[in-house]
Amino acid sequence: MNIKNNPDRRAAPAIGLAYSTCCYLAFLFTCLYLIGFVGSVVVPKSINDGPLVAWPTAVLVDSVLIILFGVQHSLMARKGFKRWLAAFIPAPAERSTYVLLSSLVLGMMFWLWQPIPDSVWEVETVWAKTLLTGLFWLGWGIVLLATFLISHFELFGLKQAIDRWRNTPQQAPIFRTPLLYKIVRHPLYLGFLIAFWATPHMTVGHLVFALGMSVYLFIGVRFEERDLVVLFGERYRRYQSEVGMVVPRLNKPRG
Numbered sequence: 001m002n003i004k005n006n007p008d009r010r011a012a013p014a015i016g017l018a019y020s021t022c023c024y025l026a027f028l029f030t031c032l033y034l035i036g037f038v039g040s041v042v043v044p045k046s047i048n049d050g051p052l053v054a055w056p057t058a059v060l061v062d063s064v065l066i067i068l069f070g071v072q073h074s075l076m077a078r079k080g081f082k083r084w085l086a087a088f089i090p091a092p093a094e095r096s097t098y099v100l101l102s103s104l105v106l107g108m109m110f111w112l113w114q115p116i117p118d119s120v121w122e123v124e125t126v127w128a129k130t131l132l133t134g135l136f137w138l139g140w141g142i143v144l145l146a147t148f149l150i151s152h153f154e155l156f157g158l159k160q161a162i163d164r165w166r167n168t169p170q171q172a173p174i175f176r177t178p179l180l181y182k183i184v185r186h187p188l189y190l191g192f193l194i195a196f197w198a199t200p201h202m203t204v205g206h207l208v209f210a211l212g213m214s215v216y217l218f219i220g221v222r223f224e225e226r227d228l229v230v231l232f233g234e235r236y237r238r239y240q241s242e243v244g245m246v247v248p249r250l251n252k253p254r255g
């Protein structure tokens with residue numbers, strides 16, 4: 001039978017699109033929950049909620065949860081892992097699977113997170129409180145904007161599934177430096193750092209989260225940049241020498 005007329009072959013891209021849409025929606029929900037979790041807004045269980053256990057136990061459990069997230073996130077983003085995964089699932093579904101597993105690991109973190117409510121700092125002054133809350137939302141705004149600057153739907157696996165469904169050939173990754181990417185090389189990570197640290201009330205539990213996630217981001221970015229140098233070669237090396245990682249460079253190199 002002609003492959004084009006084979007119903008199984010025609011159904012696969014549609015099933016892939018449905019799968020990627022579900023993964024995208026799960027990730028969207030998880031990201032919204034993450035905002036509420038870190039900022040202690042709206043969600044039923046935030047970073048400071050839950051039954052109290054002895055603080056060494058809480059630090060241990062929370063650290064394991066952060067390490068688990070870091071390992072899943074970095075391991076699944078590596079080329080070797082993607083090649084291995086390609087033996088089990090179609091290449092266009094790889095990114096969606098990454099996104100789905102990231103959501104599951106984050107969901108587990110929200111569920112099992114152990115609060116440590118002791119205060120590290122608590123800002124009472126209205127203007128300082130407003131400033132820190134504003135910075136928190138600015139951080140999330142930068143994260144959202146950065147995803148669209150890089151290619152939001154490709155980053156979360158939906159574009160790959162739509163291309164397959166439309167029978168459009170998969171595009172090679174494109175090196176992009178629009179807007180915020182002209183100021184720092186990793187605006188998305190900068191947004192996360194701002195959102196994790198800017199709070200009028202920093203508890204010990206929140207501090208463990210902010211510290212752990214920041215350490216992970218700085219480790220993860222090294223792996224990401226190694227891949228980006230392999231992918232984009234000299235252009236990325238030049239970009240590294242001209243633009244700061246997460247802090248804008250004041251003195252631009254000449255020449």
Ligand SMILES: C[S@@+](CC[C@H](N)C(=O)[O-])C[C@H]1O[C@@H](n2cnc3c(N)ncnc32)[C@H](O)[C@@H]1O
Nearest residue numbers: 146150174175176177181185186187188189190
């Ligand atoms: C979660 S995004 C984070 C992007 C970037 N690290 C940031 O913080 O804005 C990771 C994906 O973006 C891609 N990426 C990072 N910088 C890029 C650039 N300048 N152009 C195109 N793709 C990029 C990486 O290859 C990776 O697939």
